[in-house]
Amino acid sequence: MDFRFTDEQQLLAESLKECLVRSITEADIQKSYETETFPMDAWKALAENGFLSIGAPESMGGVPADVTTQVLIAYLVNKYGGPLAGFLTLGLTTMRDLEDFGTPEQQEMVLGQYIEGGTPMALGMSEPNAGSDSSGIQTSYVSQGDKVIINGHKHYNSMASQCDYVLLTAKDAAIRNPYKSMTMFILPTNTPGVRITDLPKLGGKSPMHICEIFLDNVELPKSYILGKEHNGFPQLMKNFEIERTVAMAGALAVAENAFEDAAAYSKQRVQFGRPICENQLIQEKIFHMKMKVELMRNMLFKVAWMIDNKMDVRVDHALCKYYCANAANEVVDDALQVMGGVGLVGNHRIMRYFCETRSQRIGAGSDQVMIFSTAPQILMDF
Ligand SMILES: Cc1cc2nc3c(=O)[nH]c(=O)nc-3n(C[C@H](O)[C@H](O)[C@H](O)COP(=O)(O)OP(=O)(O)OC[C@H]3O[C@@H](n4cnc5c(N)ncnc54)[C@H](O)[C@@H]3O)c2cc1C
Known part of the structure; x- marks a missing residue:
């Protein structure tokens, strides 16, 4: 069994890390949190160096990439790029949807500007009455000739107020069956009738806004339908596994950074006349x-490899999502314990990690969703 990355992947990783370290420092990241401003210059640097075109269709000047390579990119941007990961995760996720379901015109419209350092497409699925149950959406549309009129309300939409487009789900008001009435739309956020506001969130100030979208008689041409009309639900399910795997690259990166910070701190912090790392109670935390x-790294890249090899990951991706989300929270919590007050007072990055990592257990399919959607599948083998 070969666990190594290919030479191309290693070269890519080195040049991406070098670009990130050069373009965005921890001080820049701190500043972007204080001012709640996305670091657009560093984002443009990723584009100028070609990193945003990896995985985009070749017809648009993109470079083909497998899921393993995309997960590697997501891991590095989360590890070294702070909030840049917010845009990148949306970008990688929606790139798949555009490639699988988009027309060449739609790909050009959204991906064309994205790979040049524009914004990704935000995700507009969740609603006040439709969270884990994404089939329960109430946002609806009526057809009028070659256009639709959309009304509804979305919430918890990551960075929607900072993006030019939202991938929106809405159901055809004329069809009752929720699995046969959902349609995906590409919604330009400057369309008349669209209002997007930012919501408060755990941890306070952040350059990655969580939003609410109000849709009041929004008119869209039918050419903005992504994929087939009424095929939104199966389309939504198709790329969930990749979306969750890419999201867990963030859990790994943050856990690793927290571990490294705590290990270094434990060697430097002296109490009772010796570094705290010399106490076995601290060493146990370092070991765990x-x-x-x-374990997170192994599960994550195994699932990416399985997807690339066209293997069934219905169970494995859920095990990975559940484990990585929970392990990341445990690691960050242990790291904070090792760092004592430094993790609670001041502006160390462990404070951000502590607040942000919690959402990994809820977003992109909660712990409970991973269990109840997979346990029956596991039991089928017995
Ligand atoms: C930081 C963050 C970013 C997000 N970004 C986006 C985004 O960009 N776009 C978007 O569309 N959405 C986004 N979401 C929404 C996310 O997908 C939902 O929060 C998630 O699907 C859960 O929905 P909910 O919060 O309404 O919880 P609910 O579905 O109401 O669940 C509440 C609790 O009940 C549990 N539960 C629900 N059903 C069952 C069941 N059948 N059995 C057992 N337990 C159950 C859940 O696991 C959870 O613990 C984001 C959420 C967060 C926190």
């Missing part, structure tokens, strides 16, 4: 953190 980070 390291073990969990390694």
Whole structure:
């Protein structure tokens, strides 16, 4: 069994890390949190160096990439790029949808500007009455000739107020069956009738806004339908596995950074006349953190490899999502314990991690969704 990345992947990883370290420092990241401003200059640097075109269709000047390579990119941008990961995760996720279901015109409209350092497409699925149950949406549309009129309300939409487009789900008001009435739309956020506001969130100020979208008689040409009309639900399910795997690259990166910060701090912090790392109670935490980070890495890249090899990941991707989300929270919590007050007072990045990592257990399919959607599948083998 060969766990190594290919030479091309290693070269890509080195040049991406170099670009990130050069373009965005921890001080820049801190500033972007304080001012709640996305670091657009660093984002443009990723585009100028060609990193945003990896995975985009070749017809648009993109470079083909497998899921393993995309997960590697997501991991590195989360590890070294702070909030840049917010845009990148949306970009990688919606790139798949555009490639699988989009017309060449739609790909050009959304991806054309994205790979040049524009914004990704935000995700507009969740609603006040439709969270885990994404089939329960109430946002609806009526057809009028070659256009539709959309009304409804979305919430918890990551960075929607900072993006030029939203991938929106809405159901045809004329069809009752929720699985046969959902349609995906590409919604330009400057369309008349669209109002987007930012919501408060755990941890306070952040350059990655979580939003609410109000849709009041929004008129869209039918050419803005992504994929087939009424085929939105199966389309939504198709790329969930990749979306969750890419999201867990963020869990791994943050857990690894937290572990590294805590390990370094434990060697430097002296109490009772010796570094705290010399106490076995601290060493136990270091050992457990390291073990969990390694297990996360193994599960994550195994699932990416399985997807690339066209294997069934219905069970494995859910095990990976559940484990990585929970292990990341445990590692960050242990790291904060090792760092004592430094993790609670001041502006160390562990404070951001502590607040942000919690959402991994809820967004993109909660712990409970991973269990109840997969346990019956596991039991089928017995
Ligand atoms: C930071 C963040 C970013 C997000 N970004 C986006 C985004 O960009 N776009 C978007 O569309 N959405 C986004 N979401 C929404 C996310 O997908 C939902 O929060 C998620 O699907 C859960 O929905 P909910 O919060 O309404 O919880 P609910 O579905 O109401 O669930 C509440 C609790 O009940 C549990 N539960 C629900 N059903 C069952 C069941 N059948 N059995 C057992 N337990 C159950 C859940 O696991 C959870 O613990 C984001 C959420 C967060 C927190």
